[in-house]
Amino acid sequence: LAKTTQPISMDSYEGQEVNITCSHNNIATNDYITWYQQFPSQGPRFIIQGYKTKVTNEVASLFIPADRKSSTLSLPRVSLSDTAVYYCLVEDTGFQKLVFGTGTRLLVSP
Amino acid sequence: NAGVTQTPKFQVLKTGQSMTLQCAQDMNHEYMSWYRQDPGMGLRLIHYSVGAGITDQGEVPNGYNVSRSTTEDFPLRLLSAAPSQTSVYFCASSEGTSRSFETQYFGPGTRLLVL
Numbered sequence: 391l392a393k394t395t396q397p398i399s400m401d402s403y404e405g406q407e408v409n410i411t412c413s414h415n416n417i418a419t420n421d422y423i424t425w426y427q428q429f430p431s432q433g434p435r436f437i438i439q440g441y442k443t444k445v446t447n448e449v450a451s452l453f454i455p456a457d458r459k460s461s462t463l464s465l466p467r468v469s470l471s472d473t474a475v476y477y478c479l480v481e482d483t484g485f486q487k488l489v490f491g492t493g494t495r496l497l498v499s500p
Numbered sequence: 501n502a503g504v505t506q507t508p509k510f511q512v513l514k515t516g517q518s519m520t521l522q523c524a525q526d527m528n529h530e531y532m533s534w535y536r537q538d539p540g541m542g543l544r545l546i547h548y549s550v551g552a553g554i555t556d557q558g559e560v561p562n563g564y565n566v567s568r569s570t571t572e573d574f575p576l577r578l579l580s581a582a583p584s585q586t587s588v589y590f591c592a593s594s595e596g597t598s599r600s601f602e603t604q605y606f607g608p609g610t611r612l613l614v615l
Contacts, residue, residue, distance in 0.1 A: 426604075433504075433590045433606025434543070477542065488604065489559075490535070490543040 394478045394491040401497050408465040410494050412478030415459050423454060423461045426477045428493070434477060438463070465496075473498045501526050504607035506591050512613045513581040521576040521610050523591030531594045531602065532574040536560065536587040537609075543590065549574055581614045588612070 395413040402408045414423065422441050426434035438445060440452040440461070451464040465472055475493040507522045525532065533548035535558075545558030549568040563585060565577040574593075578585060589610045594602040 431609070433592070433609055434604070435606070436603045439603075488533075489545070492542040 393489065394480060396476075396478055396491055396494045398492065399495040399497070401499065402468055403499050404469055405467050408468050408472070408496060408498075410463045410465075410476055410478075410496070411460055412463070412491075413460050414478070414480045417458050417480050421480045423452070423458075424479045424481075424488075425450070425452065425463050426479065426490075428475045428477065434490075437476075468496075468498045470498050470500065472496065503527065504591055504593055504605050506589075506607035506610050508610060509608070510611045510613075512615065513578075514615050515582060517581050518577070518579050519581065521578075521589055521591075521612070523574045523576065523607060524572050525574075525591075525593040525605070526572065527593065527595070527605065528571060529593035529595050529605070530571065532568065533558070533592050533604075534564070534566065534574070534576045535590045535592065536585075537590060538587050546576065546589075578612075581612075583614045586612060586614045 422439055424439040425437045427437050428434040438447055438450050438452045440454050442454050445452045453462040475495050477490050477493040479488050481488055504525045530551045534546040535543040536546055537543050544560050546560055546564050547555055547558055547566040549555045552568050552571050555566050555568055568574050591607040592604045594604045
């Protein structure tokens with residue numbers, strides 16, 4: 391199974407840029423990398439997805455190096471409302487199922 | 501669209517009781533799945549379905565049964581509840597199969613306490 395490894399937690403302050411790196415050494419050629427955000431007492435919510443290089447949307451940017459063995463979620467100028475758990479996923483194409491890791495708990499302080 | 505709905509929101513069971521967690525989606529999604537989330541942990545896949553009549557096991561299937569008789573519904577059954585099944589359960593769906601470029605839509609969750 392394709393596994394991901396992320397830092398357990400990160401702390402930041404309002405207005406700072408936050409970068410969360412995910413390791414996925416066994417990623418397969420056809421796998422995409424997807425990031426989800428989860429607030430307390432809610433289900434996860436899609437943030438961004440990419441295959442290679444860089445992807446940007448209105449919420450975040452995703453940087454993927456050429457070897458695709460890692461990826462970095464970048465949140466520009468975080469606010470208190472960005473406090474959440476962030477999950478990095480890669481698809482296990484052999485088993486047709488997504489594998490969630492433990493996620494990174496981001497705490498944004500004033 | 502209501503998206504993915506789950507009932508009940510909260511349930512207390514005694515050890516050995518059975519119950520069914522309901523999940524429904526109105527987006528005509530083929531892929532549906534159930535996850536459990538324990539305190540301080542990530543989500544673990546219980547069972548999933550790639551279409552009506554097709555189900556398969558995830559990481560932690562023991563103690564749970566599923567069926568998929570329609571595209572819209574994917575109930576999760578606990579035949580004999582155990583305290584170890586105390587958790588928050590999330591249902592998710594996506595269009596097509598579980599290809600990673602398919603956005604997963606999650607329900608609000610069911611909080612289950614087994615005494």
